[in-house]
Amino acid sequence: MGSWMWRKLIKMRDIARSFHKKKLGNGRNTSFRYDNWSEKGVLITYLGERGIVDMGVIREATVEESIMGIRRKRRHRSMLLNDMEEMLKSVKEKLRAENEDVDIWRREAGYKSKFSTQETWMIMRIAEVKCSWSKSIWFSRATPKFAFVAWLAVKDRLSTMDRISKWDCGVDETCVLCKSEKESRNHLFFECDYSSKVWEHLTKGILVSDYTNDWLRILTIISSDHMERKKVFCLRYAFQATIHVIWRERNKRRHDEKPLPVGAVSRMIDKGIRNKLSILRSGGVKGWENGMKFWFSTPKLKVCIDEKATSMNSMKKGLHLM
Numbered sequence: 001m002g003s004w005m006w007r008k009l010i011k012m013r014d015i016a017r018s019f020h021k022k023k024l025g026n027g028r029n030t031s032f033r034y035d036n037w038s039e040k041g042v043l044i045t046y047l048g049e050r051g052i053v054d055m056g057v058i059r060e061a062t063v064e065e066s067i068m069g070i071r072r073k074r075r076h077r078s079m080l081l082n083d084m085e086e087m088l089k090s091v092k093e094k095l096r097a098e099n100e101d102v103d104i105w106r107r108e109a110g111y112k113s114k115f116s117t118q119e120t121w122m123i124m125r126i127a128e129v130k131c132s133w134s135k136s137i138w139f140s141r142a143t144p145k146f147a148f149v150a151w152l153a154v155k156d157r158l159s160t161m162d163r164i165s166k167w168d169c170g171v172d173e174t175c176v177l178c179k180s181e182k183e184s185r186n187h188l189f190f191e192c193d194y195s196s197k198v199w200e201h202l203t204k205g206i207l208v209s210d211y212t213n214d215w216l217r218i219l220t221i222i223s224s225d226h227m228e229r230k231k232v233f234c235l236r237y238a239f240q241a242t243i244h245v246i247w248r249e250r251n252k253r254r255h256d257e258k259p260l261p262v263g264a265v266s267r268m269i270d271k272g273i274r275n276k277l278s279i280l281r282s283g284g285v286k287g288w289e290n291g292m293k294f295w296f297s298t299p300k301l302k303v304c305i306d307e308k309a310t311s312m313n314s315m316k317k318g319l320h321l322m
Contacts, residue, residue, distance in 0.1 A: 017042065019106040019120060024091070025099030027063030037063060037101075038087065047084065054081060063101075067092045136222040136236050141280060146240035153243050154219065156185050176253040177246075186215045188246065194262055195246045201266045202238045202273075205298035206231060229287060230294040237276060241269050270300065 022030045022037040030037050033044040033052055040046045047055070054076060057066045067088050076082050104111040107119050137151050152158050161173040161183040175183040177194035190199040190213040204211045212218060222235050245265055253259050260268075277295055280288035 015124065019123075021104050021106075021111055023102040023104050023111075024063060024095065025101045026097050027067065027091075027095050027101065029101045030063045032057055032061045032063050032066040033059065035063075038091070040084070040087070043084075047080070051078070051081060051084075054078070055084065063091070064095065067095070133219045133223050135225075136219065136239070139233075139236055141233070141276075141285070142237070142240065143276070146237075146244045149244045149247055150240040153185060153189060153247075158185060158247065160185050160188060176250060188250065189215055189243055190218070190246075191215075195242070197262045198246065198266050198269065199242055201262075201300055202242060202269060203235060205300055206235060206238075230291055233291075234273065234277075234295060234298075238269070238273055241272050245269050245272075 017036065020036060022035045024030060024037055034042065036042050038046075044052060055066075076085070102113060104113055105115040105120075106123065107116055108123065133154055137147055137154060149158075156163075161171060161175075162185075165171050165173050173182045175181050175187060175192055177188070178192045181187050181192065188195060190196045196213045199213055200211070207221070210221060212221070218239065222232065222239055224232070227235075245268060249260060249265060274292065274295060277288070277291040280291055
């Protein structure tokens, strides 16, 4: 592990200390100075080095040694130290020779004897307002690379030309797919004449009267909990697959590669969705025996396919990348 990682871990020491305490039994395995065992917290922090010395406690002393084995002063000039002496009296009465000291860990319901990584993370993290669209991106059986690109799109973190123009003035912001409008996230998905035809081909038969190519309305629809399981899965998967392929096609054109027509892209995504449904069925995933039947039952709008512009090699390459 690199030295930079160790430096980062060392910076977390104070946070780590706040999650650990010692529950006293006989006090033999608990450091008087450095362990968090008292109601005052870690005593080296509470009293400081000078305060510990004034109490007559040596550096390596355990709680048992500090309370039982050392002749203690009864009065100090400092009220703080006098309060500590009173606390130690009450601790002395509670020590039990037959009981071992126990490590306890901070949990959501208080300190417990078992450590939980999940609860520790949930306590440490800064909780954000739960977004309504999370279930439409991170759902069971999603394809990770599709989900990742869709997540970037939802967060508006893809390098669309409207964002690039903010740090590179003078760039051509025209959409390379339709060559008529300024490229933005909402335009590319799916207001663009090119991408809207692909989206309409795949989803209008499922959405029927609810069909839309408006970004925010699409997110609302696919985030709904009130749709039948196969319908919502196919919509979410089509949404992610379409974003992934359209983004790839956009990047290809930006780098002057041979473009694919609308029909070829539509067929490529359709084939990818059918492959996914076939995998779910053949894999014995419960409830997906008729998944392919549902997809075929939704009518697909025909799109104009320029056969001359689409070679079999480009189609095979596209399906491989899916």
